[in-house]
Ligand SMILES: Nc1ncnc2c1ncn2[C@@H]1O[C@H](COP(=O)(O)OP(=O)(O)O)[C@@H](O)[C@H]1O
């Protein structure tokens with residue numbers, strides 16, 4: 308038996324659509340696997356009632372297939388589904404690390420990234436790796452078709468999760484198919500600024516590089532109260548605010564000592580918009596950890 312804790316993640320970080328990701332210190336899924344002749348999946352925890360246990364429909368089923376590793380699998384969800392916090396990815400990442408150990412497949416963490424991404428194709432239609440990469444490798448990640456680069460960065464974060472669901476599949480439908488040269492230049496500049504900020508663990512640079520003129524404005528329309536929540540976070544000292552993944556979670560970058568105030572301001576702003584929410588005071592954290600084997 309192998310048990311793995313795989314963290315929630317925030318993808319895109321505004322300017323890095325489908326490329327950037329960051330592991331969060333909390334929340335996380337815990338995935339336990341045992342060898343079995345046929346694969347079965349049991350799901351408990353946050354939002355378990357919305358998650359299919361059929362291996363054809365659960366993200367971990369695709370990982371089982373890719374590793375040819377049938378197992379009795381238990382997923383204890385800490386990451387609410389349809390959150391923008393890489394819920395579907397956390398389970399897939401945890402299963403990839405656990406099954407690799409259980410069956411002694413000998414794959415490196417980097418080699419597990421495209422395998423776990425197959426699970427994302429099951430739920431969103433696209434095998435995007437920007438959530439599974441940080442959930443497996445930890446830190447800030449840059450993923451392209453050539454592979455993933457991971458950087459350890461110490462950045463305080465707040466993620467505020469409103470009590471509404473947005474499916475990644477639906478939120479991908481609002482992504483514009485084209486962008487102007489002006490928007491492209493702005494986005495590249497912001498993304499480069501953010502990456503430098505991560506390498507220096509500098510929340511001011513990271514925050515300055517999060518803004519994105521193309522995808523985020525379209526996604527923000529799906530989140531009631533988004534503009535007010537951003538204003539409140541900036542007023543409380545956030546250095547950057549954006550949609551986390553495909554939403555509805557909202558991600559704020561802060562300097563040390565500002566997370567509590569930023570979290571309270573974001574919760575108040577959602578509440579004034581009539582939306583219940585919860586806030587996680589987090590930081591960029593480590594990747595999946597083996598708890599037991
Ligand atoms: N192991 C899993 N964990 C979470 N969601 C899963 C899992 N397997 C399948 N799903 C489905 O994936 C969808 C949530 O994924 P997604 O829309 O990408 O949201 P998130 O941003 O939280 O990952 C839901 O429809 C859910 O039923």
Ligand SMILES: N[C@@H](CCOP(=O)(O)O)C(=O)O
Pocket residue numbers: 316318319324325326390391392393394395435437438475478479551552553554
């Ligand atoms: N790059 C993807 C990331 C989706 O993240 P999730 O946490 O909402 O699953 C996208 O923006 O569609």
